[in-house]
Amino acid sequence: SRSGPDTGAAPSGGAPAGKRLTIAFMPKSKGNGYFVSCKQGADQAAKDLGAELIFDGPVSPDPAKQNEIIENWITLGVDVIAVACENKDGISTALKRAKDKGIKIVTFDSDAEPATRDFFVNQATPEGIGNALMDEAARLCGGTGEFAIITASLTAQNMIEWQKFIEARRMAKHPGMKMVALRPCDDLKDKAQAEATTLLGAYPHLKLLMNICSPAVPGAAEAVKQAGKAGKVKVIGLGLPNENRRYLKDGTTDTVILWKTVDLGYLTVQAAAALAKGELKAGATSFKGGKLGEFRIVGDNILLGEPFKFTKENIDQFDF
């Protein structure tokens, strides 16, 4: 392993050839199925590249802890950091510091301040997600009706953004839809199930439950199913195929929106490595992400592709 007395100043630019590249990869929180599948892809990419991958993050979504881990990585002397940011503003001080030390930064899943990173591996913009969810909701409800949102916590930054775009889209395109309640579920399936049960009782005219954190989708589906309202109350959300397979199949859940999370992890690590080696530079318009092939770059966003809609019909093609 490589350790020297003077490592506060980390290697700048690309790592010199012959040395193993150290890539630090941070989810918003550990123990979350979504990021576990990202990690699968990341591990694969690191193996393909022969790079060292450090996977660490807060054990529960904690922006301050993300900051601390990044600061630790700076002094540890990593070559490049890939991070999914819990809180855009909060992480910027740490990222800036890393950049000053010559460490390359890639963000994925949720972006930081553009000035503080080199590239964002964009699986979908908050706007894209918000629009997709709202449009899907309106489609299922026929354009009018009440719906409620279940979120992880009121303070989770990316969910706040999604809600903003959901609301904007609703105002602009689907004024017939009415958002009656927003409930947090602490990122727990059981709590989401309880909240959904309460919502179903409290709002008898509810037409749809929109779940914007992954454990909430199966939780809400189970609640709807138990209330005997499957089909009457639609369930949509952002979630993982495996967690929602049975509900999609039996028709309780209508649509789950997500991207190929394994690919997201893979692409992120590939991009991070390329950046560290100097193969990927600002201004590039396309990028070859290993075995996944070419990806388009718009500005400083590497585009993974459109969000994907998992439905009864296509769910069996996926396993993550």
Place this chain on the structure above:
Amino acid sequence: MSCLLQLTSVTKSFGAVRALKGVSFDLRAGEVHALLGENGAGKSTLIKVITGAHQPDEGAIEVRGNRVPSLTPGEAHRLGIACIYQQPALFPDLTVAENIGIRLEALGPFGRVRWGARRKTAEELLRRVGAEIDPDAEVRSLSMPEQQLVEIACALGAGARIVVMDEPTASLTREEQQRLFGVVQGLRADGVGIIYISHRLEEIFALADRVTVLRDGESVGTRGVRNAEGSDPDRSGPTLTENELIQLMVGREVASIDPPPSTRPGATMLSVRRLGCSSMGLRDITLEVGTGEIVGMAGLIGAGRTELARILFGLTPADSGEIELAGKPVTIGSPREAVALGIAYVPEDRRRHGVILEMPIADNMTMAVHERIFPGTWLRPMAERSLAERQISDLGVKASGPDAIGGSLSGGNQQKVSLARWLATGPRLLILDEPTQGVDVGAKSEIHKIIRRLADEGMAVLLISSDLPEVLGMADRIAVMRGGTITAFFPGGSDARTVMAAALGQAVGAGTGAKEGAPC
């Protein structure tokens, strides 16, 4: 006459302290065997060995001729050993009935508790010991003497063959004492063996058949006593006189007579007018204590003496009446204010209120004088130490030093620490609640001298004591409380019987300014 219990060469050490150094002891059926000794001599330790609370380091225990290799409290219970501990071992959160029930019923883990029967047993036992205590009351709300009565009820109900009583009368008044004596004599007549510890020698002579004296963890001999009944034919060894007994215990002569009353009181220090507190059942208390005067307070348990002291010390708020201190009307809202006004209170429950058992005795002794000896709140260890050392030698506290933890002291020595704390404040008014409970004769006479000296130096002293000779001998004036108010005053040195009668509410003829107190 069968031997119920035989201890042979028992030793027990607590760290460096050798509390028992090879004590042998025996108890026969149908006798009262008194255990005597100065504070810290090892009496409580010895009986804790007998009840299985402590495991002896060496030595043998035989119960009814059978060797008991290791004795636990549960085992002792099964062997028919019951004990009234010096420090009541009750459950403060449970009711009186339940406290008694838990101690008496040998239920298996899944045995069913019969609440009705429990309550009846408790009522019956409390009646037998003459305590007017509600079986449904929580023990935490009981006063110290009431707790002691509950302990006695437990021991009585256990149907034990061996009953140990560690200072059962320390805070009982003469009335309850007499009833206890009746109980003890009844047990003796039934062939029960009783181990009896007390510092009140008159009790020893009234009750005991034999006495064993401990000194510094060693037995200095077992003697017969000619007790009031003098009926036991099978008595071994020569009988004793009081002076001989004291000689044995302390190894020197002790002035057994209380110091003479001082001449006459000075200006009024404390004046209480028509004081009342309805929630505690006090009403209409009028009392004056002059500088240099010792006013003794007599009364039965529950008469309200402790409650009066608590009001004067700001622990319970009064709801009517006035208090004047040195001519100025005062309101006393908290102990802290009381201390600031120059009032000191040595409480009756030393374990809960008198000493913080986990803290060093030096800390305990300076606790009420923080502001004086730690100016600007900065601790001054040297000053503290020297103050503590002075107090230790003044009061003859038996401890390894100022750093000894309060809880490691014997009961009587803890009492001295509690007293030392308040003497250190140099108060204008000193309220003493059972100041010599559990204190040995030698130290008691020392404490009496100190109290008298302080009074002579101009302190006003309110002396609450259930030890009637102490009140009679020490006080310049005696106030008798009954049913929450003062019913009579007597001059110092009055006849014990008249005072008792007043406390019982029988004859009030001798009282001056007496009011008939209605029973509550």
Place this chain on the structure above:
Amino acid sequence: MLKRHFREFSVLGVLLSVLALLGVFAPDFFAPQPLLSRLTAAAPKLVVACGIAMVMISRQIDISVGSLFAVCSVVCGLLAAAKMPVPLAIASAIAAGAIGGALNGVLVAGLRLPSIVVTLATMVTLREGLRLARQGVFIDLPDGLQWIGLPMIGGQYLVCGIALTVLAAMAAVMRHLAIGRAVYAVGSDAEAARLAGIRPRLITFVVFVLMGALTGLAAVMNVVQSPQVDPNTGRMLELEAIAAAVVGGVAVSGGRGNLGGVLVGFLLLACITPALTYIGVKPYWDKAIQGAVILLAVVADGLRNRKNGR
């Protein structure tokens, strides 16, 4: 009665007022089926709260129950998913809880370590160990496990019935059996208990084992309500259970409290959050109101303390 159980009755008063308000402003709250579903979802918490109350009465505390709950859920889920017969999987989960409780018990009663430290340690150790082992991946359960193969309503009655049975049984044991009273005695004064022939350390150990087993049972009651196990489950469960117990009058200092109070405290806390949803209060007021209700529920008791000058 009223004097000795003032806290319980004052909290009951607050609970009844809340319910009365709901009756006026959101009568839908009492619609039977959703109510039953909500109670079923909360039932496992009641079981844990009963256990916590017992632990607190014995003058100990157990903050590892949330983590142990997750471990038991995962054990139950994994065994069931591995095709173990359902009764066996359930028994194993309860046994796993008892073992976890026994671990706490050995450390607390055997080594005389303070229970807050021990259970703080087991709390983080179990939680992080589980995260390392499972990475948060859901476990899919086989069909026979949900509602233990009963129709849903039957299952709901079963779960609620178990919770009430546990409550009633615990109440009876704590009130009427010698072992229950021994728990009170140990919590009130362990040394006095020892002198009375009770074995405080044994009682403490038994209490922890029972707490663990109840946690396992609660985990099972939760697992059967859905076809998947979320290994992150049980977060903050310890705090909710402790809150129910203390609001219901169980003293932190041991020896005091009863299960009737626990039920009242539990119901009060369990109805607040749904009530807010029914009334339509914005979610960012949740925590503030929850806190205010906890304080409000005990204020009457506090005013009484003050009056009595205790």
Place this chain on the structure above:
Amino acid sequence: MNLPPKTRMLLRHETVLLAVLVAEFLFFGVAGRNFGTPDNLANIVRHSVEIGLLALVMMPVVLAGGIDLSVGSTLGLCAVLFGKLWRDGGLHWEVAAVATLGIGATAGGVNALLITTLRLPPLIVTLGTYSLFRGLAEAITHGTDAFTRFPPTFLFLGTGRIAGIPAQAWIFVSVAVAMWLLVHRTTFGRSWRAIGFAPEGARYAGLPVGRRLAFAHVLAGTVAALAAITYTARFGTAKADAGTGYELAAITAVVLGGTSIFGGIGSVHGTLLGVAAIAVLGNGLSRVPATMSNAGELSGLLTGVLLVLALAGGAVPKWFVDRRSRKDPAPVLP
């Protein structure tokens, strides 16, 4: 030499903890990548200041037999109000900071009031305010509002260095020294201890029990506000979720440091060692190649193990001694 046994035990505990800390340094110094660099040591300090501050003031509360579960929420509320005062109130950050300290003191005062005048158990009261304060922070910001773009002079507090040492470390050291003096050299510490052992006994001794308890809680609130300020300065953002879970981290450090949860026993230096042992463990694990990908989980796990070991360090030998001398029969139900 004639130390009372409790003190001796305590000394032993702190020695054990110091040994653990030294062992951590040695191990990570060898096995960890770039562990001993000045930058990393600065990181360790920087990252433990807030929890350290909370632990320092939690300690007297626990010493006096209480507990304060609300400190993390107080931190969150203060961070949000600080942001509000500065951004929406238009105050200079210095002024806002002072006002925030006042807010923290008030929050502590609410706890103190309920605990001392209503004589409610601290656990219930602070459980209530734990929810209440966090809830107020959420209600004020609707959970979503975040305060950012603080002036560089303010951010310096959290990111800058003075004489080569992180700026907030100076604050921390000052508070630590003050707390040490307060607990170990003044009558405040003495009274807290007495109250922790026996609150009734302390009252009978004429100690101002209520005032001392109130002071401990107000102090806790004030320092929690101070921690909110260093947190915001370090992080650059104030949001309603600031300091979530910090109360538990602080309690962990306090009990690891040897303070008895029943009150009466404990020391400030022990608490500091507890804070350091946990911080170094977490940091070190993220530098050892074998553990760096599981540092988060492992540090939690090992903290748990450490807690038990540090306390059992004294208990296990004692247990064997007890065992031999007591010769208890095998356990049976009573």
